[in-house]
Amino acid sequence: MxxxxxxxxxxxxxxxxxxxxxxxxxxxxxxxxxxxxxxxxxxxxxxxxxxxxxxxxxxxxxxxxxxxxxxxxxxxxxxxxxxxxxxxxxxxxxxxxxxxxxxxxxxxxxxxxxxxxxxxxxxxxxxxxxxxxxxxxxxxxxxxxxxxxxxxxxxxxxxxxxxxxxxxxxxxxxxxxLGGTAESASTASSKKTETATLTFNYLALTGYNNVSAQVKMLQRLLRDIQYKGKDGKELTVDSKFGANTDYAVRAFQKKNGLTVDGVVGPATWKKLTGGK
Ligand SMILES: [Zn+2]
Structure with missing residues (x-):
């Protein structure tokens, strides 16, 4: 060997x-x-x-x-x-x-x-x-x-x-x-993506430094547990935090006894990821 x-x-x-x-x-x-x-x-x-x-x-x-x-x-x-x-x-x-x-x-x-x-x-x-x-x-x-x-x-x-x-x-x-290939947190936030409502800073929790990928993960989790968008269709995993994602987040919050504000904070995230 x-x-x-x-x-x-x-x-x-x-x-x-x-x-x-x-x-x-x-x-x-x-x-x-x-x-x-x-x-x-x-x-x-x-x-x-x-x-x-x-x-x-x-x-x-x-x-x-x-x-x-x-x-x-x-x-x-x-x-x-x-x-x-x-x-x-x-x-x-x-x-x-x-x-x-x-x-x-x-x-x-x-x-x-x-x-x-x-x-x-x-x-x-x-x-x-x-x-x-x-x-x-x-x-x-x-x-x-x-x-x-x-x-x-x-x-x-x-x-x-x-x-x-x-x-x-x-x-x-x-x-x-590895050469700083990872997008820095400040670069990501300065891009002013459509993630304004995603106020919880996952970066601190996970070290994950790509905002659009975070939204993608959120959408995937919601989709997998059957939360639909405002249009009544399966949630599209496209990293855009728009009306459909907002609707699915609120529906999830309502169902789980969380504050219904469309904001994915620590409590919503914890519930969404199985409490871990
Ligand atoms: Zn071991």
Missing amino acids: IADSKLVSVVVPSPNHSGKRIYPLTRISIHCVVGQCYAKSLGDLFADAGFEASSNYGIGFDGSIGQYLPESYRSWCTSSYDNDNRAITIEVASDTFEPYKVTAAAYNALIKLLVDICRRNGKKKLMWFGSKSWALSYEPKPDELVMTVHRWFANKACPGDYLYDLHPQIMAEVNQQ
Whole structure:
């Protein structure tokens, strides 16, 4: 096995995998090891078929980067067939106790590895939504990678709160290094899109920095739960917050005992995304 990334210092092939992924690469899942180990030691663990687990990459406390499966392979990492067939998985050495802190060396190596993965795979943007329902219902563009976490798929704290809480920062740092291709919040708002009624600032919540894509997501969610537009037709997912979207939002608010004002604030959003 040849390492995909030049940053890899140790390759330890693991027998624990399902071969090539069956879906295109659209996700990244960062895990914590629960142990301050070297990338080599983690690889040795995954090299044991009896361990029945693996990841594509592992990062040691010293910043060493190991690869255990090719990026094109489905690892056994996130307790989800659906996710692991779409994600490159990365285990990061961490403390064995809450909040499962990682070293600065490991964190820096993680950022470098993510930038490298994005560049080699033609991805220009990492996306963190902070919400399982939103993340999984989002349809990433070919140059986007959605960050997902193990705790969404299994009764686990993985990644620990330390890495989990750093997800917005990880996204921001990686996107910045990818060359600022992501539209900045100020650019988006200065465009004066038709989203004036969408007053809740999702950017703060999700780090998501494209207003029209936010409206698109809102429309998709409303459409999927059968809220029609003012014209009585299925809601069009066109990123334009017009009369039909406004009507669907108000109908949703009315039905759910929320203030009926057509404004998608935190309460409406929480209800819409299943309370997460
Ligand atoms: Zn995990």
